[in-house]
Amino acid sequence: MNDLKAEKKHLADTYQQLLTRKTVLSSFLTEDRKKDRLAMQSIGEEIRLNFDNFADRLDTFAAIESKNREIDQMNAALQSAERELAAIDRLLDSPYFGKISLQFEDEETIEDFYIGINGFVNENKEGLIYDWRSPIAELFYAKRLGPVSYQVNNQKISAALEHRRQFIIEKDHLKQAFDTSVAIQDEVLLAALEANNSQKMQDITASIQHEQNVIIRDLAHKNLLVNGVAGSGKTSAVMQRIAFLLYHFREEMTAENVLILSPNSRFIDYISQVLPSLGEKNPLTLTMRQFCQTFPSVDLESEEAYFDRIQQTPSEAIDLLRSADFSRFLQSLSKQLPEELVLHFKPIKRKNVVLFSEETIETFFQETPKQASLRDRIQAVKKKLAYAWEERLQKNALAANVHDQVRSLTEDEQRSLLGTVLKDDSEKTIQKAALRLLKKKYATISKQINDLNWFDTKRLLADSADYFTHGQITLTQTTASLDYTVCLLLIRHLLAEKQPVPALRYLFIDEVQDYTPAQIQFLLCLFPMTAFTLVGDQQQAIFTSAITVSEIQTLFQQQAKSLETYQLTTSYRSSGAITRLFAQMLPKETNLNISAVRPEGKLPQFYANLPDVSLVDIVKELKQPVTIITKDSRSSEELKQFFDKQAVSFHGTVLPIHLAKGLEFKQVLLYDVSAENYHTNQDRRILYTAISRAMEELVVTSKGTFSPFLTI
Numbered sequence: 195m196n197d198l199k200a201e202k203k204h205l206a207d208t209y210q211q212l213l214t215r216k217t218v219l220s221s222f223l224t225e226d227r228k229k230d231r232l233a234m235q236s237i238g239e240e241i242r243l244n245f246d247n248f249a250d251r252l253d254t255f256a257a258i259e260s261k262n263r264e265i266d267q268m269n270a271a272l273q274s275a276e277r278e279l280a281a282i283d284r285l286l287d288s289p290y291f292g293k294i295s296l297q298f299e300d301e302e303t304i305e306d307f308y309i310g311i312n313g314f315v316n317e318n319k320e321g322l323i324y325d326w327r328s329p330i331a332e333l334f335y336a337k338r339l340g341p342v343s344y345q346v347n348n349q350k351i352s353a354a355l356e357h358r359r360q361f362i363i364e365k366d367h368l369k370q371a372f373d374t375s376v377a378i379q380d381e382v383l384l385a386a387l388e389a390n391n392s393q394k395m396q397d398i399t400a401s402i403q404h405e406q407n408v409i410i411r412d413l414a415h416k417n418l419l420v421n422g423v424a425g426s427g428k429t430s431a432v433m434q435r436i437a438f439l440l441y442h443f444r445e446e447m448t449a450e451n452v453l454i455l456s457p458n459s460r461f462i463d464y465i466s467q468v469l470p471s472l473g474e475k476n477p478l479t480l481t482m483r484q485f486c487q488t489f490p491s492v493d494l495e496s497e498e499a500y501f502d503r504i505q506q507t508p509s510e511a512i513d514l515l516r517s518a519d520f521s522r523f524l525q526s527l528s529k530q531l532p533e534e535l536v537l538h539f540k541p542i543k544r545k546n547v548v549l550f551s552e553e554t555i556e557t558f559f560q561e562t563p564k565q566a567s568l569r570d571r572i573q574a575v576k577k578k579l580a581y582a583w584e585e586r587l588q589k590n591a592l593a594a595n596v597h598d599q600v601r602s603l604t605e606d607e608q609r610s611l612l613g614t615v616l617k618d619d620s621e622k623t624i625q626k627a628a629l630r631l632l633k634k635k636y637a638t639i640s641k642q643i644n645d646l647n648w649f650d651t652k653r654l655l656a657d658s659a660d661y662f663t664h665g666q667i668t669l670t671q672t673t674a675s676l677d678y679t680v681c682l683l684l685i686r687h688l689l690a691e692k693q694p695v696p697a698l699r700y701l702f703i704d705e706v707q708d709y710t711p712a713q714i715q716f717l718l719c720l721f722p723m724t725a726f727t728l729v730g731d732q733q734q735a736i737f738t739s740a741i742t743v744s745e746i747q748t749l750f751q752q753q754a755k756s757l758e759t760y761q762l763t764t765s766y767r768s769s770g771a772i773t774r775l776f777a778q779m780l781p782k783e784t785n786l787n788i789s790a791v792r793p794e795g796k797l798p799q800f801y802a803n804l805p806d807v808s809l810v811d812i813v814k815e816l817k818q819p820v821t822i823i824t825k826d827s828r829s830s831e832e833l834k835q836f837f838d839k840q841a842v843s844f845h846g847t848v849l850p851i852h853l854a855k856g857l858e859f860k861q862v863l864l865y866d867v868s869a870e871n872y873h874t875n876q877d878r879r880i881l882y883t884a885i886s887r888a889m890e891e892l893v894v895t896s897k898g899t900f901s902p903f904l905t906i
């Protein structure tokens with residue numbers, strides 16, 4: 195490349211300008227922090243607090259207000275400088291990764307734009323680096339050279355993309371440069387894949403592929419569903435899309451308006467660095483179980499019990515609780531309750547003393563307008579109960595014995611029961627304190643009223659199941675399974691009280707194939723205005739809790755919501771040989787043609803009829819760290835104990851597949867892939883998922899003969 199020299203010079207210049215700006219910002223921050231402290235100190239000295247008369251008070255407030263404004267301005271300047279400094283620090287690691295040369299209409303010269311992980315404008319207000327999310331940077335990810343356009347402030351700008359260059363840069367060292375005419379060059383992609391050395395997920399900004407970019411930047415469609423093969427960058431696309439949206443809507447939303455639902459706690463940790471490395475805050479990230487636990491009075495099975503359960507064949511009752519039909523029926527109850535379904539109320543009690551009987555609550559309910567929605571009627575009953583309770587407390591607070599109780603309180607007791615020490619013992623003070631005392635004493639009653647403990651939602655759910663299945667299914671729920679809780683929360687939300695949820699603009703669901711139709715329906719009800727991005731892989735549906743693409747599409751259609759579907763078939767994670775192996779696992783009718791990006795690499799090794807004692811040598815010989823993946827938790831535990839007993843030490847982990855899901859590891863050993871362990875269609879998907887966790891080296895063992903799904 196004849197202008198490599200010019201590129202090196204450009205890099206040196208840019209790097210120098212970044213360094214200069216860093217120095218300016220650092221000294222501004224140290225100086226300003228000092229000034230800030232001094233300013234704070236001087237406030238007390240400068241403002242004479244004078245509250246003598248009305249005019250003095252106004253003057254004092256005005257002086258405080260003006261000082262506050264000064265401090266706010268100072269803080270805003272500090273924060274903005276801190277943000278800029280952090281961005282510069284990121285850029286100093288690698289100032290930019292791409293360049294596009296554009297010929298704009300009516301302009302004679304071609305203009306160059308350098309693209310980096312963040313933007314940088316120098317002190318002369320020249321844009322030296324453009325953020326990869328800026329409108330113009332989209333052209334960098336465009337498929338071909340030639341006529342292109344982009345949108346700025348709803349205005350279309352046309353140009354000709356004359357030239358695209360990609361760089362591999364470390365600090366101020368230009369390691370490689372490639373001129374590319376078709377999207378992102380393989381060398382850059384392969385270099386990015388090679389450089390993936392971390393245990394945590396990394397951003398893919400410099401090598402986002404065209405089909406991923408379309409998903410990341412899709413603003414035209416509110417709801418997206420991405421069905422992509424193993425390793426096709428679905429999670430990466432989710433993270434990059436969040437970063438893109440936070441940038442694009444920076445004036446309107448923050449990370450607080452985003453929620454990511456993830457498969458398990460390990461995965462949450464795995465993705466935790468991507469957004470901070472791009473200068474963005476992580477949004478709240480939860481598993482569906484954790485999300486349901488955020489609601490009041492939810493008591494749920496543990497994560498382990500949950501995973502155990504969703505690997506078992508479900509009972510008829512669980513099937514019902516997961517189904518779209520049943521949750522749709524529950525949803526329909528909010529409009530009209532069939533005559534056969536009767537609401538049941540529970541008495542409000544304290545220590546076996548009934549304060550509001552079922553009959554009283556039933557009467558309150560009957561007094562509410564019949565034409566109102568059930569939720570409004572329940573809310574009206576709640577208000578009536580709260581009012582009746584307050585009245586009762588006020589009446590009781592007049593009683594002499596309560597007043598005596600108040601008078602006999604020591605100062606310490608007053609502090610702990612009334613929150614203050616009584617100033618006098620006038621009738622008025624004592625009466626007020628008496629009410630406070632009673633409220634404190636009977637706090638559980640207010641809580642019961644508030645938490646709707648008196649409305650028997652469990653009974654309604656059980657009766658609904660009975661009615662819906664014509665008496666075929668009786669719900670006898672001993673432990674609160676996630677499936678049961680989701681239906682209960684749906685009833686609570688639609689029929690009793692809107693559940694408290696964050697104001698979400700975007701909801702991202704990873705591994706969506708593991709959700710049930712009822713769960714998706716529940717989320718759609720909870721977040722009617724939110725935009726959904728769902729990503730998953732039908733072939734990785736390894737649990738009995740699952741949903742298909744067409745079921746998801748139907749659920750969206752029923753809610754009159756559009757859903758744009760994307761399919762990704764290029765796999766970036768595993769070597770060619772490993773990709774070939776898991777691609778063979780797909781049933782013919784899927785018609786999926788998985789293409790690998792990485793080179794062929796080392797062939798997987800297979801050991802049939804291998805006793806555990808021989809496993810030890812194989813594990814030790816493998817490049818470390820090695821991840822051993824088992825089919826379930828029980829075999830993981832057994833294997834760990836076996837290694838302990840044998841005093842085998844190796845660098846790595848033993849994980850059941852449900853915890854390895856979504857993650858990736860350089861060296862993987864699949865434990866006991868025997869015909870006995872892997873013969874059903876679900877086993878086939880487990881195997882496909884397990885093999886596709888391996889990036890470079892794969893060893894497959896079996897205690898007996900191999901599963902028929904392995905065509906070695």
Ligand SMILES: Nc1ncnc2c1ncn2[C@@H]1O[C@H](COP(=O)(O)OP(=O)(O)OP(=O)(O)O)[C@@H](O)[C@H]1O
Pocket residue numbers: 383386387390396397398401402403406422423424425426427428429430431731734766767855856857858886
């Ligand atoms: N455009 C890209 N450039 C560089 N690396 C990429 C790109 N796309 C994906 N990768 C890498 O490929 C690997 C797989 O990506 P990711 O985990 O996002 O895929 P996935 O579709 O969510 O996988 P799975 O469903 O199998 O868990 C990751 O290491 C990711 O960094």
